[in-house]
Structure formats: structure tokens, C-alpha cells
Amino acid sequence: MAETSTSGASLPELVPKASFIEDVSEHLQGASVDDALNELRGAHQKYKYIEQEIVQRKQRLAFKQPEIEKCLASVKLLAAQKEEGTEAVLDFALSDQVFAKARLANVEAVNLWLGAGVMLEYSLPDAQQLLETQLAGCSRQLSIVQEEHDYIKDQITTTEVSACREVSMARVYNYGVSQRRTASA
Template sequence: MAETSSSSEVKERRGIPAAEFVEDVHTYLNQSGLDVNSALAFLQERLQQYKLAEMKLLAQQRDLQAKIPDIEKCLDIVATLQARKATGEPLIADFEVSEGIYSRACIGEADSVCLWLGANVMLEYSCEEAKALLQKNLENAKASLDVLVGDLQFLRDQVTITQVTIARVYNWDVHQRRQQQIASGSDKDA
């Protein structure tokens, strides 16, 4: 059977190194210059690195998944303000002042809105500018989420390949030890 590796094979994705699928353990050990225990230790360490990277990516994914509905909600509020301005009808809104404390406000014609940008920074934007900024932020967040999902899939594939490689190296070692026991047992009989 021909080897399936090619020069176009993915070597990494956004800093995540690709795991090498080991077809022949003996050749792998000879080419890497490692003994079985060193190879297993290296592979276990790589597996732990993948798991740590996966935890970080999952945290980023959770943050983005929480951020997207917030941005969409802000876009809806800006659209509502613009619609109310066109009709001249005031908007009655309840908003949270502090945790568990709400207040009611009557918002007349609003030409601008204030957006939290983070790091205790709030800026005032016209409704049109706010809508454009929020739309851009929403598109960026969705694009980032798509990239993260791809990264997570790539990472899960690398974890699987590494786990299979660990099992193959371990099983190869067990097989070699059995062969040595059989060979040394037949030497004693002779």
C-alpha cells in the first residue's frame, strides 16, 4: 500500500502543530531516534498540550457565543430607537442600574446612543454610526467563531491521531516484548 503523505499535508493550523500518524512504529522510532518510553513520554506531553489548547479555545468559543447575542440585542435596540424616532413615539424602557435594581425611562427622540467599548470606556455615536459599528462587530464575532470552530475540529483530529499513535506504540512495544520472551524461551529449550 502506498504511503498517503504529501507535501500539501497540513503541518499546523494557527500555531497548533499537526500530529503525525504513525504507520510503522519501528520506522517512526528509528527516524525520531527515540526509544519506546521516550516516544510515549513525548506523545503524552503533546496530548496534554492539545488538551490545554482545547480548553483555551473552548473558553474563547463560550465568550464569543455569549457576545454575539449581546451585539444582536444592541442592534435591535438601535433599530427600535430609529423606528420610534421616525414615528415620534417615545420609548418606555426598563434598564438595570445595578444588579437586581431596575429603573424605568422614557426615551424621546434619540439622535445618538452610547456604547460600552470595554475597559470602562463609553462613547457616544449617532444611531447610524452605532448600527454600522455593531454590524461590523457582529460580522467579526461570527467570523472569529467560525475560525474557532475550525480550530477546535482540527485540534480534536490531532488529539485522536495522537491517542491512536500512543496506542500503536504501546501495542508495538508489548508485541516486541512477547517476541523476545518467546525467542528467549525457545533458546532455553534448545
């Protein structure tokens, strides 16, 4: 159930920051515009790829959260009904669209599916506690992923802006060249 973030190291440690180009004309000196643009394009592609992965992780977590909330709601309701001493009467799904009626009296424990083919029995308070811990872990993960998304988004925007600046600088340069050509002709 627990999902580890990129092997302990934070994303800025793993993924280099897109460097900001202070002076584009200086940056383009000695190198061809095409090479410079290709370099940016490559970096942009890598960042985009990482972003995709982050977005997927985010979606997985966002999907997991309501699942845990659902489990928690059931456990809490069972606990409340046990407290009141009422017998739980419910329709439970036998298969997707087939429901059967069940009466549950004196529910002491539930089985939690832990994943990887393992199911464990927990007393109601223990189950509730475990699920609450899971839920807290989930939202903690979500905020980490959010930070990672912010970071990668910054790098993407920086590369995009740099590419625009190089292109526009190249235009100005070409314009200068053609100006000189017409002048000398």
C-alpha cells in the same frame, strides 16, 4: 472589543502537525518504547493545552455574540419607535433588581460603551451600523476559531492513535520475547 487571533499567523503555521507514524516497528527500532511513548505524551499534553485555550476563546466569542445582539435589538427598537414618532416608555434597571420608569422622546443618539473606560455617542443609524459590523466580526472570528479547533483536534486524535499503536506494538514485541524465552528454556 476586537479580538485578534493568535497574532496574525494561522495556527498550522504556529503549531507543528503531529506526524503520522507509517511503520510503528520501524519507528520503535533503536529507541525504547518508554521514550517513544513519553515523547507522544508530551506532544499530546501541549496540544491539549492549546485546545483548552481555543475552547475558552470560543466560549468568550459565543458569549459576546448574544450580548451584541441584545444591544442591536435595543438600538433597532429605539430607531423604529423614533420613526413612528412614538415615545419610548420603559423600565430600566437602576441596579440589579431596581427598575425605574423612563420616557424617551426624540431619541437621536445613544452612547456605546467601547470598553477600556471609553464611551462614545453615536447617532442611531451609526450605532446600528457599528453593532452590525461588530456582530459580523464576531461570527467571522468564531469560524476562524472553529477551524483552529478542528486542526488541533486532528493532532490530538493522531497522537492518541499513535500512542495506542505503539503500546500494542510493544505488547506484540514483548509477547515475542517471552515466546522465545519459553522456547529456549
